[in-house]
Amino acid sequence: MLSTPRLTLVALALCATAAHAELRTEKALTLSLANQIAAAGVAACQANGYAVTVTVVDRAGGVRAVQRADNAGAHTLEASRAKAWTSASAKNTTLAMMENAQKNPAAANLVNIPGFLLLGGGVPIKAGNEVVGAVGIGGAPGGHLDEQCAMAALDQVKAQLQ
Template sequence: MSNAAIRLALALSCATFTGTASAGPDDAFVEFRSLKPEYALQMAQAALESCREAGFQVGVTVVDRMGVPQVFLRDRFAGAHVYETSRRKAWTAVSFRSSTTDLDAATQPGAASFGIRALSEALPLGGGLLVQDGEGATVAGIGVSGAPSPSADDACAEAGIAAIANDIAF
């Protein structure tokens, strides 16, 4: 295989994996979209408020598309665990390009992907969602922890995304 063919295969695999990266076979750089911190904060605040209105004290983490935290908010009475749990949920969503609820179902004992549960940071437990732009490219992840169920964490995360949906859909 020629060097050009290898570079093309690498560029295509990177673009396929990330969903947002773009580069030609001879380009030295990859371009991608990532959510601005102001929108990450707005999303986290909306998720926190949604849970608060439902009577839940939670923590919310928004990570960039690489899994690095941008924002963490914790309500007054949320447990000490919500920082780690919300961060790991958001990280898991962007790392595996899947909601953590879907990943939970896909990694049950006996499933082919069960080994994911052995990774130190992966947390396949509902409450972690991908944030995608209008073209379906991942731009961030959001994780919510502290509601009484994973589905309630999901609902609050969805409310956070809905708060910025018009700004990121183009």
């Protein structure tokens, strides 16, 4: 038979094990990497003659980095942030979401979710299979071009995302 002190220790050990089981480990997007992605996105678009803003957010949609090219329109700040937030939230590209909403009546109401911007240019940032954030680009003459710049930026840092 267990004494009261031993029973108490067993109960505490079980509680500690149960509490520990509720924690999880996540990879986090560093400020340095977020700034690299933002700079690479601006550079990729500038190489094609587009003045854009790039916003990088963490998995929860919190802004980690923003870079706005010379001559990028004022509206590109909010557009890039909203695209990044939407992509991080849905863990999908905003271009794919937009196309799905256009083709699928059941998905058409996604445009009514506050903060969602279903225009191409938002791309999830993945470390392996884990979404650690997203990049949003606004300002190229088409969302598909914003997305191409985002993909090029992520390609520049892919070794750091393994």
